[in-house]
Amino acid sequence: MNDPIERNDPYETTETHVERLLGRALNSFDLPDALVERLQSALAHASALHASHHSAVLHRVTYRHTYLLADGSSVTLWELVHHVGADGEDHHELYVDEAEVRVAAAHLSEALGFPEVVAVADPLDDDLDADLELLSALLVRPPAPAPRTYVPDESADHARRVLRRAENADRPGEAVAARLRGAFAHHIQQVFGRQCGVAGGRDAGFSLYEHAFLLLDGSEMSVWEVEHTATPDGRHMCEVYEDERAARTAMESRARVR
Known part of the structure; x- marks a missing residue:
């Protein structure tokens, strides 16, 4: 399965990333309108591979996409990417919390007649909160500095x-x-x-x-x-x-x- 993160332009803007994510999701219409509106103010984003499962009949990957918004808050979306068999066609679904994407992933396994296996977590996911903290520091204005002292020196x-x-x-x-x-x-x-x-x-x-x-x-x-x-x-x-x-x-x- 192709990795959506790997085939991204590394200099893709956050606005383009949001548009692409919503555009390819089969169930994007299920997302709350208020959430979609909040995403329009996203200033920065971080994506990480969260879990994956690959077998002869099922290829399934879960990604965590976190966005830093203009008001200083953040929003996380969970993307499930999967295809069955060897047709190579990816299907994308979006969920607002981890529990929902886990249920959706389990249903894929059950539909194919074999039990759900424990997903393999990716270590990149552990660093995602720290990455968002860094992006926040870069984008949020610090407290007002002390009064300036001008120096007349060339x-x-x-x-x-x-x-x-x-x-x-x-x-x-x-x-x-x-x-x-x-x-x-x-x-x-x-x-x-x-x-x-x-x-x-x-x-x-x-x-x-x-x-x-x-x-x-x-x-x-x-x-x-x-x-x-x-x-x-x-x-x-x-x-x-x-x-x-x-x-x-x-x-x-x-x-x-x-």
Whole structure:
């Protein structure tokens, strides 16, 4: 049986993942409307193989899909994927709790005339709650920091160097650079830092810094710098964004669940 997780695009957005999951389920119309509406606000997701059974006549796999929502809560769906015989056709069903998917899986075995066997749990499932905790930390804004203390120390040059080392294609453009040439004081604060697993089974470091500038006209302006080692060769990389939300979304897209 093909593994739905394995054939996914590793950079698939959460919105696309939800649409694909609901679209292929034979019983998606049985899901509560309120649940489907909540899933429209999903910001991040993690999927894991939960259990599997394979025999000459039945191939059956259960997946656990957990979604982090915009309000900070999470929703879990249980997907049963199965086919009978050698036709190779997958059938997908969705359930809102583990008890329901276990009953559905048992019915498949009973219908074929042999008793239910104990499913083999996958160790990835044990890490799923920790993965969602990580995604929550990446996406949820931390408590308000202490008041800034601006330091007048070649701030315009500091801004120029921050923008120059940014490697992301969507880094701030000339309009931002022009405003920051009027900076006369600045404040640097780290607002996030953590090691986490990324694609390929290795760890990578993520740090998020706010570079706040006080401009000559009395206004304030910040740019957000992401430093990480989630690169193919593990090298250090800097990215800069105009707002915190964009920076955190960029980190989330790189911190793929193991």
